[in-house]
Amino acid sequence: MKIKFDFLDIKPEVKEAIDAGKPIISLESTIISHGMPYPQNVETAKMLENLAREKNVVPATIAVIGGKIKIGLNEDDLEFIAKTKNIVKASRRDISYVISQKLNAATTVSATMIFSAMAGIKIFATGGIGGVHRGAEKNFDISADLQELSRTNVAVVCAGAKAILDLKLTMEYLETMGVPVIGYRTDQLPAFYSKDSGLKVPFRLDSVADIAGLMKTKWDLGLSGGVLITNPIPEEFSMDSSYINKSIDKALIKAKELNIEGKQLTPFLLEEIKNITEGKSLDSNIELVKNNVLLACEISKQYYS
DSSP, X not given: OOOOGGGEEEOHHHHHHHXXXXXXXXXXXXXXXXXXXXXXXXXXXXXXXXXXXXXXXXXXXXXXETTEEEESOOHHHHHHHHHOTTOEEEOGGGHHHHHHTTOOEEEOHHHHHHHHHHHTOOEEEOSOBOOBBTTHHXXXXXXXXXXXXXXXXXXXXXXXXXXXXXXXXXXXXXXXXXXXXXXXXXXXXXXXXXXXXXXXXXXXXXXXXXXXXHHHHHHHTTOXXXXXXXXXXXXXXXXXXXXXXXXXXXXXXXXXXXXXOGGGHHHHHHHHHHHHTTTHHHHHHHHHHHHHHHHHHHHHHHHTO
């Protein structure tokens, strides 16, 4: 499929890295607009970009501003996404509408994957992917992230699916869609805020060389779709699974009482869990994203070597 590249606005630093085949990773912007309060959101975004640069890897935070797909944001862009109200939370379904109407949007995992692939970026670091929501057998609430992982050739480094989801059904769905799920130095699926979920991952790999090798092999074979690399939160920041699950249950009850669903559900739950845990969940969220960026950088350096 031929892409009209006049839709893309690629930051010079990023374009140079892409053209030269230098190590590069993409970062999503939903964490900035919908995941954290200001100014912590923009501070975290800048900190993650600086972490990558310290590892000699070029970061490309992705968003849509004024209908232009921005591959790499400057400081004004970051502030804009962090402070502006009514930023669209864009998934695959929303892209054509947002761009045709020249709107502003933060990118979810699925949209970030799509735009990364358009720009030629193969590795993307995030906190946690979306997945099958609890109660999906009744409401069919399943994140578009999962189908995107089955169709778009980008590797995603995450701390598993967000703990607010039905992790077992999420893993079943990923298997059905043919997505390789790798546990980095772990046999168990990380549970976002906690190191493990009690669910096994199909593949364990203990080196970035092996992960980069699997990525290259998959795509050289012509097997379309992404690779999901799950990276446990560091032990010292891992939250007790019983405590965090009780907090999630309380947040879910409140969401049901307030009839909050669809795109508003995940940001509401994350904010409510932050309040219930007195900020501990947000601290863990920041630490797990940092950990994922560092791993993505090492994979990128190996992949592009």
